Amino acid sequence: MRWGWAALVAGAFLAGLLLVGVALIRAPETERQVGDNLVNPPAAVPSSAVPSDNGAAGPAPGAPAPRLAIIVDDLGYDPVQDAEWLDFPERITVSVLPHGPSSKSFAASAHTHGFGVILHVPMEPEGAVTDRTEPYLLRRGMTQEEMTDRFARMAADVPQANGASNHMGSAFTSDLAAMTTFARVLKRKGFFFVDSVTSAGTVGVMAMEQEGVPATRRDVILDDDNRPEEMRRQWDSAIALAKERGGAILLCHSRRETRTTLLELIPQLRREGIRPVTVEELLVARRPG
Secondary structure, eight states, rough: OHHHHHHHHHHHHHHHHHHHHHHSOOOOOSSSSSSSSSOOOOOOOGHHHHHHHSOOOOOOOOOOOOEEEEEEEESSOOHHHHHHGGGGOOOEEEEEHHHHHHHHHHHHHEEEEEEEHHHHHOOSSSSSOOOOOGGGGOTTTTOHHHHHHHHHHHHSSSTOOOOOEEEEEETTTOOHHHHHHHHHHHHTTTOEEEOOOSSSSSHHHHHHHTTTEEEEEEEEESSSOHHHHHHHHHHHHHHHHHHHHSEEEEEEOOOOHHHHHHHTTTTTHHHHHOOOHHHHHHHHHHHHH
């Protein structure tokens, strides 16, 4: 009997040794060497480091995407054509002439659509006025009171505007006294200014800066020549400037052929990594600090 118990104990001991040996031979799969000689499994990746599944990579830290601000001029005088711009697929800035048949309604709709709205202020040209804005022109030699009154009536017609640009104005924008007076008017209103650069001798931005008014100027005109191939050439220039400087302003007019060409070109912005913005957003991005 005593020998029987001894045999049972010895058998159990041998069985235990056999099980330990099997366990040592069959190590867990996660700890076995894999192709790159990892012995232990990698640590878990933090969820914040896992790429999102939307397929889009964000800009590198500290390197904001280049910006392009598109300004559409001369809106407010053709209700049917104006309305067509309201379905534009990207953010733009609409420059609305005052006292036109659709100025009020279009500006209100554009603002609702999230577009930037600025007042396209008629200013004295070197030559004759060729459109219906003659009664509203700002002219050289006006007093600040005269200019303030005339501008106030224009601004009241486009109450959504928070900036201004010049319509015509080759004579006015080249006159430092006139532009300084206008800068003071804008400063009291809290507006920024965009120089359309209708004259090589413009002093618009300089006058604004001297009076502490935020200001910029257009970089490229898309449709001085409205042939599609020429508009594409100007578009490429604007894209190149945006990449080089971090931002650019492309000015165009509210013509049907311009809109058609822009709709064909606008998808390129996403492919090139360029962000469409309003002029106000571009000015904020350029602000120091």
